[in-house]
Amino acid sequence: MKTLVLGASEKPERYSNKAIKMLRRYQHEVVAIGNKVGTVEGVEIHKGMVDFKDIHTITLYMNPKNQIPYYDYILNLQPKRVIFNPGTENLELQSLLQRNNIAFEDACTLVLLSTDQYER
Template identity: 60%
Template sequence: MKKTTLVFGASLKPERYSNLAINRLINNGFTVKAFGMKKGEVAGITINTELMPYKDIGTVTLYINPERQKGYYDYIIALKPNRVIFNPGTENPEFYNLLKQNNIHFEVACTLVLLSTGQY
């Protein structure tokens, strides 16, 4: 499985789960890319505010609500990730169906829990 994870909805605020996820992914040896609303850096990872044409994304882990996800469906599908993780609060049956149609696996789970239990 490709080891690069795109944290989608990354935050500069240390108390946010997306920020914690970036740090824990790095600590677990994953390559991390990040997209967010505010440009900056977390654990040496640049948070991009523009959609980048990444290659070899294994996992997209979502930290934006379902309503905001709609504008990014095509982009995320075009990345052809192995899977998309819907963290708590990001659950979106409409997007699940689109991912299924494009043969992209998805999980309704918590990235932080998956990492801490060795299931990531």
């Protein structure tokens, strides 16, 4: 189950960074996009809209305003679901996802992982 962390950061205090580490600890395949290139626990952070294949879940770590340029990108990746972590909730994007039959939830990736509710 491949997860794209969108809004990834090398900064250890960032939740996106913690999510990458926890996803890896739970044996999930992780790819990442951020506003700066870098690496977190062997996961390369790309800059720009990389044409990843077979993305199951996109977990968002960017505010709604910064999500706007990624709308088409997210839809074109055709993930099974999108997780809106706290502070990333976006009714406009959720409406687009719904119209394209892509599941979404307002949740915290870290909590989902630690309570065995991430996989579905």
